[in-house]
Amino acid sequence: MVRTLLIRGMLAGIAAAALTFVFQYFVGEPALDGGIAFEDSLATAANEPAGVELVSRGTQSTLGLAVALLIYGVAFGGIFALVYAGVYGRVGRLSGRATSAVLALVGFVVVFAVPFVKYPANPPAASLDDTIGTRTGTYVMMVVLSVLVAVAAVVLGRRLVARLGAWNGVLLAALGYLVVMGVVGALLPVIDETPADFPATVLYDFRLASLGGQLVLWTVLGLVFGALVDGGSRRGSRAAMESAGR
């Protein structure tokens, strides 16, 4: 049963990655090129010789992007399926399809959107090379804490739902998550190193593309996985009814 769910999760992840690739190829790449153009203009101004390209821009923006998204999609699809197997029937009494959709929304907010508010995605040349250690550490910290606080909110939420009813319980748990993450975000170090002359439109377009791509990824993941698991359970229940009728 877990094996089937895991495979369906990874298949949904592949579908999500494919659509995200289409979105990012047309929306994200132009913004990313803007960052690279800025990087090149800095290098020209400083009279730096052109560096050796290990991977050409053409490969990075097509095959490289596709492979990166595919691995990301398969990995999150698999993790998504495992979490689904853990929560389905335990947290809430939603149908398979609805559980999948809610889980995708929660995943998008917890894994990406909330960390993005504190540490947004940056195009090339918008950060300093030397601070990659700090930036990676704080970003991972933000994502891990976001997941842990969300798990705590779900555990607490189940008790609140039993006491206050589904609507108020869920709202209160979500509010608790947001307040704690607000405090975490305020305590983690500020990273503010975008060059003053970095083109604002490039930064804006790039972050919007990053947000949009993740929205596409999680939406497709949640809906496709939901269709795959609910289709299966419908067939299963129909077969059960038929055998019961005989």
Added chain:
Amino acid sequence: MSQAAALPASAVPVVPVRELLPWAVFAGVILLALLYLVGMDQGATSVFSGSMLHEFVHDGRHLLGFPCH
């Protein structure tokens, strides 16, 4: 828990924890390692030397929101 009693037990096939746990640990570790390779390797920390991997997944890494250069 009154809602739980209202639904027939067979309507929700809950995955038993002892069935889920080995999958969650094994697949979870592999999938997280994949995320690390796409998002972070050859950046702040390197499992593989050089920067071939970093350069190859470069665009995806930026657009997925991971810290990069």
